[in-house]
Amino acid sequence: MTTQRALRRSVLAAFFVILPMVAWGQTTAIHAGRLIDPETGTEQQDQIILVEEGSIVAVGPNVPVPNGAEEIDLSHLSVLPGLVDAHNHLALTYKKDPENDFYYYTYVQDSTPIRAIQAVSNGIQMLSSGFTIVRDMGNNGNYADTALRVAIEQGWIPGPTIINSGLIIGGMGGQFWPTPEMAREHDIVYPEYLDADTEDEIIKAVRQNILFGAKVIKIMVDAKPYGYSVEEMELFIREAARAGMKVEGHIQTRAGARRAIEAGLWSLAHSEVLDDELHKMMAAKGIWRAGTETPHTEYRGSAEGFDRTVAGLKNAYENGVNLTFSTDADYYVPGMTRGELVIDFLETWKAAGIPAPEILKIMTVNGYACSETLDTRGLIKSGLAADIIAVSGRPLEDIDALRDVQFVMKDGLVFKKDGVVTPEKFFNAGPVNGWRIR
Numbered sequence: 001m002t003t004q005r006a007l008r009r010s011v012l013a014a015f016f017v018i019l020p021m022v023a024w025g026q027t028t029a030i031h032a033g034r035l036i037d038p039e040t041g042t043e044q045q046d047q048i049i050l051v052e053e054g055s056i057v058a059v060g061p062n063v064p065v066p067n068g069a070e071e072i073d074l075s076h077l078s079v080l081p082g083l084v085d086a087h088n089h090l091a092l093t094y095k096k097d098p099e100n101d102f103y104y105y106t107y108v109q110d111s112t113p114i115r116a117i118q119a120v121s122n123g124i125q126m127l128s129s130g131f132t133i134v135r136d137m138g139n140n141g142n143y144a145d146t147a148l149r150v151a152i153e154q155g156w157i158p159g160p161t162i163i164n165s166g167l168i169i170g171g172m173g174g175q176f177w178p179t180p181e182m183a184r185e186h187d188i189v190y191p192e193y194l195d196a197d198t199e200d201e202i203i204k205a206v207r208q209n210i211l212f213g214a215k216v217i218k219i220m221v222d223a224k225p226y227g228y229s230v231e232e233m234e235l236f237i238r239e240a241a242r243a244g245m246k247v248e249g250h251i252q253t254r255a256g257a258r259r260a261i262e263a264g265l266w267s268l269a270h271s272e273v274l275d276d277e278l279h280k281m282m283a284a285k286g287i288w289r290a291g292t293e294t295p296h297t298e299y300r301g302s303a304e305g306f307d308r309t310v311a312g313l314k315n316a317y318e319n320g321v322n323l324t325f326s327t328d329a330d331y332y333v334p335g336m337t338r339g340e341l342v343i344d345f346l347e348t349w350k351a352a353g354i355p356a357p358e359i360l361k362i363m364t365v366n367g368y369a370c371s372e373t374l375d376t377r378g379l380i381k382s383g384l385a386a387d388i389i390a391v392s393g394r395p396l397e398d399i400d401a402l403r404d405v406q407f408v409m410k411d412g413l414v415f416k417k418d419g420v421v422t423p424e425k426f427f428n429a430g431p432v433n434g435w436r437i438r
């Protein structure tokens with residue numbers, strides 16, 4: 001053996017000896033008073049969840065707690081997996097003052113850098129309310145959503161797992177009616193939409209979003225009279241699938257929704273135009289409904305609008321459509337966090353007469369399925385990321401128990417305890433999880 005080879009061997013040996021020692025030092029044992037399984041709608045008393053290196057390694061009543069493990073006592077709480085909002089815009093915050101909630105002006109006034117910082121804050125607010133996964137579906141400036149996701153994944157800041165769409169792709173103009181100067185020159189404000197009007201442009205737009213960090217593709221199906229055809233949407237689906245990604249469609253006309261369902265999009269955003277016939281078609285194809293079930297509150301909505309929303313949601317539920325809890329939250333209500341705004345959407349789900357265990361399943365299991373994280377994070381099961389929350393009430397009986405989140409663990413690190421956010425372990429002065437994460 002040459003000296004060099006011997007040296008390499010001893011370095012390798014030292015490496016393998018040191019690694020497990022690091023792992024042993026990071027074991028956490030959570031004592032769960034009531035452990036809720038949203039998949040079955042059941043709870044078990046006095047369970048132990050063992051967490052190592054950010055992952056759940058054992059769950060059960062008699063799991064031995066290793067010497068030196070950090071112990072967390074949640075014996076007085078209901079412990080459950082994290083919640084999912086399947087439609088949010090963390091880097092968009094329109095306001096009554098100054099823009100009268102007209103978000104075209106928000107784009108003019110708020111730069112992408114300030115919106116990325118808003119996104120960090122909004123993400124932390126969502127995590128504090130128990131949302132460990134957020135699908136961040138466009139209208140996020142010049143890829144502020146990718147910046148947020150990467151910052152969280154590299155380990156700079158705390159936040160939910162982000163499934164982001166990058167720029168929403170649409171026919172010229174996207175969802176807006178820009179002036180000729182803005183539409184053609186793109187030099188007044190960064191366009192919130194990526195124009196794609198031909199097959200070549202569709203392929204290029206999908207590739208641009210993938211290159212710039214999107215994890216799901218979002219398109220405007222019918223915001224313009226020249227909305228996408230079934231064939232064009234099939235092209236989107238094929239091109240996205242080459243990178244293992246799904247396509248969500250924003251719909252706002254009945255004809256557009258029908259084309260989107262026919263093309264077989266993964267999920268549909270918004271639900272105003274979905275009726276009994278379209279719900280039956282969606283159920284048959286297993287298409288996710290990422291509706292926008294805005295509740296009627298003192299700060300938003302109308303009684304008539306709410307009645308329509310509730311009737312639509314009830315019809316979707318009765319037809320067995322794949323439902324997600326999704327809010328489209330992108331506005332500021334003084335005195336409320338983004339998380340509090342989002343959890344208020346429970347009002348609509350309760351008004352639709354959907355039982356608490358079903359609502360909880362939709363907010364968790366369905367959310368993981370729509371986000372395609374079932375194999376990596378979601379349920380409290382051995383081998384999955386340790387994303388765990390706890391509330392003092394009993395959400396299987398009273399879904400409003402979710403309004404009082406006492407404890408949040410994300411990737412094995414405690415983010416909130418005894419109702420107080422304590423995120424110091426999440427803040428790092430460098431990309432502790434690796435700079436190559438993009």
Ligand SMILES: [Zn+2]
Pocket residue numbers: 087088089137328
């Ligand atoms: Zn939206």
